Amino acid sequence: MPQTDKQICIPLELPELLKQFTKSAIRTQPTDLIQWAADYFGAMSRGEIPPARERSEQIPLSNWAELTPELLKILHSQVAGRLIIRADELAHMWKVLNLPTDLFNSVMNVGHFTEEIEWLKFLALACSSLGVTIAKTLKIVCEVLSPEHDGGPPRIPFSTFQFLYTYIAEVDGEISASHVSRVLHYIEHEVIGPDGLIKVNDFTQNPRVRLE
Numbered sequence: 253m254p255q256t257d258k259q260i261c262i263p264l265e266l267p268e269l270l271k272q273f274t275k276s277a278i279r280t281q282p283t284d285l286i287q288w289a290a291d292y293f294g295a296m297s298r299g300e301i302p303p304a305r306e307r308s309e310q311i312p313l314s315n316w317a318e319l320t321p322e323l324l325k326i327l328h329s330q331v332a333g334r335l336i337i338r339a340d341e342l343a344h345m346w347k348v349l350n351l352p353t354d355l356f357n358s359v360m361n362v363g364h365f366t367e368e369i370e371w372l373k374f375l376a377l378a379c380s381s382l383g384v385t386i387a388k389t390l391k392i393v394c395e396v397l398s399p400e401h402d403g404g405p406p407r408i409p410f411s412t413f414q415f416l417y418t419y420i421a422e423v424d425g426e427i428s429a430s431h432v433s434r435v436l437h438y439i440e441h442e443v444i445g446p447d448g449l450i451k452v453n454d455f456t457q458n459p460r461v462r463l464e
Contacts, residue, residue, distance in 0.1 A: 273289070273292060273293075276292065276302060277289070277292075288303070288348065291303050291344075291348060300330070300332060301329055301330050301332060303330060303345060303348040303349070318351075318352075319351055319352070319355060319378065319381060319382065320382075321379075321382065321392050321395055321396055323349055323351065324375065324378060324379065324392075324396045325395075325396045326349065327342075327345055327346070327349070327375075328371075328375065328396055328397065330345050331345075331371050334371060335370065335371060335372070336368050336369065336370060336371065337368070337369050337371050337374075338367060338368060338369070339360070339365060339366065339367050339368065339369055340367075342369055342371075342374070343356060355378075355381060358381075359374060359377045359378050359381070362377055362423065363377050363423075372412070372415065372416060372419075373419055375393060375396065375397075376389070376393055376416050376419055376420050377420075377423065379392040379393045379396065380420065380423075385463075385464060386417075386420055386421070386424065386427075386463045386464050387455060387456055387463045387464065389420060390413070390416060390417060390420070390455065390463065391406075391452050391455075391456055393408075393416055394406045394407065394408050394413070394450075394451075394452050395452070397412065405451050405452065405453065406451065406452050407449040407450060407451040407452070408449065408450060409448055409449060409450075410439065410440060410444050410448055410449065410450045411448075413439075413450045413455075414436050414440075417432065417435070417436065417463065418432055418436075427463075427464060435461060435462065435463060438460060438461065439454065439455065439461060442460075443458065443461070
């Protein structure tokens with residue numbers, strides 16, 4: 253077999269790339285490593301966040317088959333700020349995280365979603381499966397959506413809260429539109445500060461705010 257003296261050049265970024273890939277694979281523990289690797293590098297080539305469990309060290313592996321706020325936060329990061337996401341793409345993200353298919357189908361049915369999904373509505377309904385009350389559901393949503401870079405309490409724009417509360421109340425069907433309007437009017441004019449953000453405590457510990 254002919255020999256060659258041509259030197260093989262290894263890209264400088266390859267060692268770090270493989271290191272991060274290996275760490276992500278260990279954290280995620282995919283059932284199909286080859287398919288997961290294809291999804292991982294495919295996401296990177298498109299400039300998207302790879303399907304990795306960045307917080308798995310903090311959660312017992314036995315709990316990864318169940319939906320948690322931490323997993324919803326990972327899904328939210330993978331949606332990457334999009335308002336609309338295709339159902340097949342979201343279903344694939346859900347599967348990569350080993351979440352129950354029946355729960356995904358249940359959220360799809362309750363929300364009457366089809367090929368394209370409004371992500372915030374899907375997220376709200378997914379959170380409702382974890383929250384016994386509407387207040388608890390909105391607390392989870394707020395924690396999932398809240399950025400963590402400043403280390404402050406979970407908070408989101410009031411406009412987002414308004415959208416989510418109105419939607420959840422509509423799906424619930426037992427809360428009048430007039431009650432929702434009164435609650436939102438009070439929060440907007442008496443609670444929200446100049447930054448336009450609402451904190452979890454603003455609607456969980458204020459006795460004048462009754463979401464249900």
